[in-house]
Amino acid sequence: MRSNLLNIPMTDVHFENEHFSVVLMTYKKKKDITTAYFDSMSYELTEFLDRMKFMKPYDIKIVFVDDKSGDKNPDFKDDNVRTRGFFLRHETKYEVPNTMSPMLATDNNLHVSMYSTGSIVHEFGHAVNYVGKPDSQGIYHDLSDYSDFTPIYNEYLKELDALWGPHDYDRAYYSTRDEAWAAGFNIYYNASFKNTKLTQSNPKIRERAMENVMKKNKELFFTYYAQNVPELEAVYQKEQAVIEENGIRFAGWSERGYAYQNIDTDEIMYLDEYQDVVNTILRDIVDQEQLEM
Numbered sequence: 001m002r003s004n005l006l007n008i009p010m011t012d013v014h015f016e017n018e019h020f021s022v023v024l025m026t027y028k029k030k031k032d033i034t035t036a037y038f039d040s041m042s043y044e045l046t047e048f049l050d051r052m053k054f055m056k057p058y059d060i061k062i063v064f065v066d067d068k069s070g071d072k073n074p075d076f077k078d079d080n081v082r083t084r085g086f087f088l089r090h091e092t093k094y095e096v097p098n099t100m101s102p103m104l105a106t107d108n109n110l111h112v113s114m115y116s117t118g119s120i121v122h123e124f125g126h127a128v129n130y131v132g133k134p135d136s137q138g139i140y141h142d143l144s145d146y147s148d149f150t151p152i153y154n155e156y157l158k159e160l161d162a163l164w165g166p167h168d169y170d171r172a173y174y175s176t177r178d179e180a181w182a183a184g185f186n187i188y189y190n191a192s193f194k195n196t197k198l199t200q201s202n203p204k205i206r207e208r209a210m211e212n213v214m215k216k217n218k219e220l221f222f223t224y225y226a227q228n229v230p231e232l233e234a235v236y237q238k239e240q241a242v243i244e245e246n247g248i249r250f251a252g253w254s255e256r257g258y259a260y261q262n263i264d265t266d267e268i269m270y271l272d273e274y275q276d277v278v279n280t281i282l283r284d285i286v287d288q289e290q291l292e293m
Contacts, residue, residue, distance in 0.1 A: 010025055010026065010027055010028065010066075011025075011026060011027075011028050011031055012024070012025050013025075013026065013031065013035055013038075015038070015042070017045075017046065017049055019049050019050070019052070019053040019055075019056045020049055020052075020055075020056065020060050020061070020062050021059075021060075021061040021062065022045070022049075022062045022064075023061070023062070023063045023064070024038050024063075024064045024066075024114075025063055025064065025065050025066065026065075026066035026114070027066055027069045029069075030066060030069070030071075030074070033074065034066050034074070034114065037074070037076055037114070038064065038114070040197070041117065041196070041197045041198050044196040044197055044198040044199075045198055047196075048120070048121075048196075048198055048199065049062075051193070051232060051235045052124055052232070054231035054232070055124070055127060055128065055131070057104070058101075058103045058104065058108055058127065058131065059107075059108060060108045060109070060110055060127060061107075061108065061109045061110070062110045062112070062120070063109065063110070063111045063112070064112050064113075064114050064117070065111055065112065065113055065114060066114045067083075067113050067114065067115055068115070074114075074115075076114050076115055076117075077115070083111075083113060084112070084113050084115075084116035084119040084204075085110070085111055085112040085113060085116065085119035085120065085122065085123045086110075086111050086123065087108070087109070087110050087111075087123045087126040087127055087130075088108075088109045088110075088111070089103070089106040089107070089108055089109075089130065090106055090107040090109070091105070091106060092105060092106060092107055098139045098140060099134065099138045099139060099140065100140065101130075101131045101132055101140050102130070102132070102140060103127070103130050103131050103132075108127065110123045110124065110127065111123075116202075117197070117198050117199075118198065118199045120198065120199070121185070121186045121189050121190065121199050122182050122183065122185070122186040122207070123182070124185070125181065125182030125183070125184070125185030125186055125189075126178065126181075126182045128143070128185060128229060129142050129143045129144050129178060129181045129182060129185070130142055131143075132145075133146070133228070142177075142178065142181075143181060143228050144177040144178050144180070144181035145177065148224065148227075148228075149177065149181060149224065149228075151217075151220060152180075152184060152213060152217070152220065152221060152224055153177055153180050153181075155213045155216070155217060156180045156183070156184070156206075156209055156210055156213050157175060157180075159208075159209035159210070159212040159213055160174060160175065160205065160206070160209040162209075162212075163205055163208055163209055163212075164205070168205055174204075174205065174206045179206055180206070180210065183206040183207050183209070183210040184210050184213070184214075184221070184224075184225065185225065185229070186207055186210070187207060187210045187211050187213075187214050187221075188214075188221070188222070188225040188229070189232070191214065191222075192232075192233075192236045193236065193239070244263070247262060247263045247264050248260055248261070248262060248263065248269075249261055249263055251268060
């Protein structure tokens with residue numbers, strides 16, 4: 001058991017996952033209700049972490065944090081909590097050569113507010129960025145450091161300029177290549193897969209700016225992230241193949257957002273309807289696989 005700065009007792013609840021360490025840190029007096037809410041999104045969390053299992057070698061510890069001791073009847077809706085999430089790396093006694101990812105030599109901790117669970121995608125974006133890739137000499141650098149990200153980054157800065165208002169703050173922070181890359185990863189993931197209770201969030205200005213980049217530069221945007229996160233792109237392509245086998249295909253972008261088509265009836269559906277159908281298809285497949293095991 002631990003306490004916060006106000007000396008209110010907190011407790012850790014550990015959840016089983018085959019790829020990552022997952023912990024819920026909550027107040028002792030709220031443990032039952034917070035745990036029940038966390039359990040309600042366990043399928044969605046497992047689904048997300050299965051897609052991110054290519055990050056397993058980096059031993060990421062995921063901590064969901066209950067931020068509000070006095071919230072006795074929480075609905076955990078996304079609101080303006082001070083810190084939605086963050087990703088921390090701590091140096092260890094281990095060293096790796098610069099021809100390997102530096103993430104292999106750090107303790108890696110990803111913290112997410114229970115009041116902003118959708119921040120997990122952005123924070124995983126930081127982790128993927130820090131894994132990096134080797135240059136022509138075999139030396140690893142962050143993905144955001146490479147010139148192939150610069151066209152997207154430059155467009156992002158333009159969109160940030162257009163959206164920035166008198167009440168916005170931390171401009172220098174939002175303008176960093178690292179923050180831009182993680183925002184892009186967030187948009188890429190949520191555009192590729194269905195939104196869920198876990199991944200929905202009230203987007204900050206960086207995500208709104210990067211979403212505009214995506215809409216105006218679709219080929220540039222999706223080609224870049226598909227090439228730099230090939231493991232996740234492979235998961236997307238596999239799921240799309242399964243969905244199309246079940247009679248649905250992507251029909252394009254519209255004013256209402258992404259549009260999908262029923263192959264048999266030609267009926268057009270939009271994101272919410274599509275997500276309901278996809279949920280049913282994919283969950284039925286998972287249930288069938290479990291029965292066959």
